[in-house]
Amino acid sequence: MRPATSDDASAVASVAERAYRPYVDVLGFLPEPLLFDYKEIIDRSETWVVERGETVLAFAVFERGITDVHIANIAVDPRHQHEGLGRLLLDHARHIAAECDCSLSLYTNVRMARNLRIYLEYGFQLVDRRQIGQFDRYFLRLDPPV
Numbered sequence: 001m002r003p004a005t006s007d008d009a010s011a012v013a014s015v016a017e018r019a020y021r022p023y024v025d026v027l028g029f030l031p032e033p034l035l036f037d038y039k040e041i042i043d044r045s046e047t048w049v050v051e052r053g054e055t056v057l058a059f060a061v062f063e064r065g066i067t068d069v070h071i072a073n074i075a076v077d078p079r080h081q082h083e084g085l086g087r088l089l090l091d092h093a094r095h096i097a098a099e100c101d102c103s104l105s106l107y108t109n110v111r112m113a114r115n116l117r118i119y120l121e122y123g124f125q126l127v128d129r130r131q132i133g134q135f136d137r138y139f140l141r142l143d144p145p146v
Contacts, residue, residue: 110136
């Protein structure tokens, strides 16, 4: 795992495409991550990639706040799911949050039930559900250990 560079933008966008495209039928619209400019995101946010050889298999985008580290996006290429890459990225986010004694936060679409299950099994707590435009979202938080 390493920090992403702008040279990774195309590979990150390809992972996002493969990871989120299956949700188009479930949601009835394009998931937000399919609309992003990943070069811009990599340039302004803390983005990490997991790769094998020179192939990006997964990525995560973190936004550090004063009291939390927000996981803005986390995606694993479906061809490499169930290999522990998502957990690796979540563990890394947890480590970053622990360094500043911060919580982790994220949200997921209500219709992305599999994602919700993954986050709850990891230890996140469901803290809210909000409709924001067409997006019906669950908001989750993982507090730092005491």
